[in-house]
Amino acid sequence: MIFQFDSIQQMIEMDGHGAYVWTAVVVSLLAMLFLVLKPVISRRAVVEEIFVELEREQRLKTNQSEIG
């Protein structure tokens, strides 16, 4: 198994096909990254929401126990 190109420069150019290959690679990897990051971001939002709800309920409970 040998490295097919004489230099990294050559690998980027790919005998003239470089633009196509690397565009395909970059777009695909970006899309895949998006697929992994989107749940992470939504998760933060959801966890934040639930945390806020929890805190609110805690406050209500302590208020109730103070009143009662």
Place this chain on the structure above:
Amino acid sequence: MNWTWFYRMGSPKWFYQTTSKMLPILLAVTASLLLVGLVWGLGFAPQDAKQGNSFRIIYLHVPASLLALAGYFLMAIAGAIGLIWRMKLSYMVMKCAAPLGAVLTFIALFTGAVWGKPTWGSYWVWDARVTSMLILLFLYLGVLALGSAFQSQDVANKASAILALVGTVNIPIIYKSVDWWFTLHQPSTIKFTEAPSMHPDMFHPLLVMILGFYCFYAVALCLAVRVEILNRERRSQWVRDVIGQADKGNRGVFR
């Protein structure tokens, strides 16, 4: 026969806790497979005699296409399980598989188009496989659109599941008829989707990439389903325990 293991798998809590443990490993495996596969395919595999270096796009195009198709069947099966056993978790899997599959189909179409330009001279060619992939994208979009159109989550689940199944029944018919249509209109001997004859040195990195993509799909799906579980099960005690344990600064993904 004791079916409790099956019903236990349908519990969102079980899924969440199991994936919490499995995800770090799965993520590491995915990253390594994809890295190795890409470096190998882009740098070390011999170039194709006819197509030159542009054939290296295959290392993204083929795995994406495979997963796009497999993902549709996964979505439909999840929908069927949800319909038959009324399993909430199954519906959640179906719902998360839809955008995942749609993006993968887009990747397949995009890489295919970019591959087509240097190989056959144009970005878009109406050959059988490309056209079928485009129809697959439409099927995904239909399920996505239908699922988000209803007020009631329950009805949305059932409708999406049925649509996914109707699409599944149609996929073989669609594929065969597009195939027939293409041979009808392309009497020439040029075969657009003839895969380059695969030398093992070219094929092995492809296998690695396919495996890596399968693992990637699992990771992305699990991540999405976990968020869905947290969202829909927010009233339940176990979710509150999980959230309560995470203090403000440390909202880990794998907790």
Place this chain on the structure above:
Amino acid sequence: MGTPHAYGFWAYLLRDLSLANHRRGEVASPLVFLLMATTFIPLGIGPQSELLSSIAPGIIWVLALLTTLLSVEGLFSRDYHDGSLEQMLISPQILVMPVLGKVTAHWVVTGLPLTLFSPFLGLLLSLPSDGYLPLAVGLALGTGCLSLLASVGAALTVTLQQSALLLTLIVMPLYMPVIIFGSSVAQYGVDGLNWMEPLAALGAMLALMLALCPLAVAGILRLTTIN
């Protein structure tokens, strides 16, 4: 007289036909659309008859498809909103029969006129003379498939407002095989080949859909209209 199962079919067929009779303007408008759209084609691409005749079968089929999608939106939602769908669901007939009756009525009101119109559309688009019979026969079978598949989409979106676009999005991928084989029937006729071959495939599809679509629609209606 017939069995109770058959009653459901004829009863709903005749009911929908008489209801359509009361809405004659609304029912005719997809066909008027078809006629106007057919006129747009030469306006858009030029009146040269060789150009038109080479694309005539395909164009007529695409227009037939769009016309069917335009006309199917209210198939179940009208009944849903005035309560008669619920009556249909709780009646003792097997739900498949009323559904089949309604879909047949839709075909009689859309697909059948379309089939009968098609020679005229072929004339407008310079369809070669060998193409007229295959076009009409293909459309006769094909519009049946189109109505059946569209009813599945209509059932899925029955409870939604403004569902026309969503319905189109859902049903279009399912239409692809029908249009492929349907337009081939006419094209084969034009080219002098044996047009019975794609017609057989089209007939097989119609048979399959006739068996499966009403079942699917019945199940969908039960599932999506549960409050």
